[in-house]
Amino acid sequence: SDLLAGLRGPGGLNLHDPRAAGFLNGLSRYLRVESGLSPRVREVAILITAREHDQAFEWAMHETTALREGVPAATIEAIRNNAATDGLDGGDALIIELGRQLFAQHKVEAGLYARAKALFGERALVSLVMLMGNYAFVSAMLTAFDAQLPAGQPSVLPPKK
Numbered sequence: 568s569d570l571l572a573g574l575r576g577p578g579g580l581n582l583h584d585p586r587a588a589g590f591l592n593g594l595s596r597y598l599r600v601e602s603g604l605s606p607r608v609r610e611v612a613i614l615i616t617a618r619e620h621d622q623a624f625e626w627a628m629h630e631t632t633a634l635r636e637g638v639p640a641a642t643i644e645a646i647r648n649n650a651a652t653d654g655l656d657g658g659d660a661l662i663i664e665l666g667r668q669l670f671a672q673h674k675v676e677a678g679l680y681a682r683a684k685a686l687f688g689e690r691a692l693v694s695l696v697m698l699m700g701n702y703a704f705v706s707a708m709l710t711a712f713d714a715q716l717p718a719g720q721p722s723v724l725p726p727k728k
Contacts, residue, residue, distance in 0.1 A: 595701055602694040606636035609698065611659050614638070614646045615666030616699045620706035623722035624714040630723070649727050661686060666699060 599609055610633035617625035626647075633643055642659045645652055652660035661683055668675045675683075683692050708714075716722065 591701075591704075594697075598694060598698040598701055602698070603691060604694055604698065607633075607638055608658065608662065608695065610636050610638050611642060611646075611662045612666065612695055612699050613702050614643065615663050616670065616702040617706060618646050618649070618724065618727075619666055619670035620703060620710065621724060621727065622706040622709055623724045624709050624716055625702065625706055626724055627716055627720065627722075647724060658686060662695070665695075669696070669699065670703065 598604070604612075610629060613629045614626065614633055616622075617629065630643060634640070638659070639656065642655050642663075644650065645655055646663055652663050655663070661679070664679055665675065665683055668679060683695075687695060
């Protein structure tokens with residue numbers, strides 16, 4: 568099942584250009600595992616990136632991982648439904664707002680940047696934005712090549728309001 572998802576998704580697409588895939592896989596592995604970002608931060612960042620790109624395949628591959636890594640259901644639902652972040656964990660809310668500004672507004676307000684830099688530090692913030700950019704790239708690939716969820720698995724992303 569994981570193998571099928573991989574071949575149906577970015578792994579299968581990468582087979583068309585193995586040399587480029589080698590570079591991308593190294594960067595992706597570094598950003599996900601070795602950059603120092605916590606698994607919770609990583610998964611919130613991936614989910615907001617998937618949501619902002621309306622990428623149901625990417626979302627489906629990460630929602631259960633996010634729950635397993637301790638992302639609260641309320642955070643996941645706020646991302647899924649493009650809802651307000653009031654009442655969420657401050658770090659989760661900050662990542663969500665960062666993703667929304669990056670991908671929907673195409674700018675990051677100075678106040679949000681200052682809060683993100685204070686919370687994460689400059690190096691981790693750079694890694695966080697790189698991770699989000701990496702998953703934006705994955706979203707673009709999945710969208711351009713119309714990656715489909717496994718048969719019988721419906722999208723759980725409602726249309727954005």
